[in-house]
């Protein structure tokens with residue numbers, strides 16, 4: 001295309017061989033790193049959690065064809081980050097530093113991290129950029145070290161109010177120290193029984209239930225720094241995003257899909273709803289301008305994962321608009 005041929009002409013004029021040689025060198029180096037990061041991941045053997053969770057009970061599932069699976073398989077898990085190339089980290093070169101406003105700064109190798117008590121937690125991660133009906137959220141069984149445990153050992157100063165997670169590629173998240181209120185915030189090393197996939201932050205990332213990913217879920221984590229909100233702005237704050245971002249109550253219709261053609265008669269409508277840390281209380285469905293009517297909910301696994309819901313609609317011929325809304329039982333119903 002036009003852009004490529006302009007580029008080539010420019011290269012020819014400035015010494016194509018030298019430039020091509022540099023490019024090949026960089027690509028080779030990158031491929032070499034990529035190979036060794038994948039090999040490093042393949043060699044990881046994750047210990048088991050001290051108290052492994054039981055399998056997710058069948059009662060969380062509503063059984064409607066087309067509803068999102070309760071646990072998102074790793075290959076289907078959404079990916080959002082600023083990395084043009086996935087950072088390639090080998091565990092041998094990796095250290096986790098914990099510093100800033102703490103009494104006892106720490107530095108842990110991957111083996112030292114794994115030697116600590118490991119816990120499992122089922123948590124739904126959510127991106128703030130998820131649009132109505134969008135797929136930028138997923139649920140996994142995470143394995144990791146409790147962040148409150150690590151920070152207890154480090155000794156957080158009384159005036160520190162922000163936990164900052166820094167990645168190997170310079171990304172930062174930041175969230176309130178007060179969010180560590182007993183919830184299962186983790187330095188995660190495992191996702192659905194496997195080491196973290198490279199795209200999801202191998203070898204370690206943060207996962208904090210109830211907070212949007214951009215403020216909490218640093219992938220390719222290399223440093224946890226205790227600081228103050230009035231001293232440090234995380235990556236997205238100077239770009240206009242809120243410094244604090246608890247997840248809002250929301251819901252989604254998975255089936256039928258928008259603009260689907262269906263037969264008149266009883267039709268299963270189903271989806272998921274989420275309100276991490278508060279839990280979903282009700283889900284209601286509306287057809288056209290009709291009343292809001294309650295959906296049947298799958299069992300709640302805990303208050304930090306989504307819930308499936310299902311609703312039987314007696315579809316009539318013609319074009320219809322379906323809407324869903326959820327409430328978390330503590331505040332107003334999800335906004336339109």
Ligand SMILES: Nc1nc2c(c(=O)[nH]1)N[C@H]1C(S)=C(S)[C@@H](COP(=O)(O)O)O[C@H]1N2
Pocket residue numbers: 077078079080081082083125126127128167168169171199200201212213214217218219220
């Ligand atoms: N290093 C790094 N970590 C990051 C990001 C990033 O850009 N760089 N994006 C965050 C955002 S906005 C979200 S929603 C989650 C997404 O995690 P996932 O890609 O594993 O789903 O990662 C968070 N962690």
Ligand SMILES: [Mo]
Pocket residue numbers: 080126127128129212213214
């Ligand atoms: Mo995000």
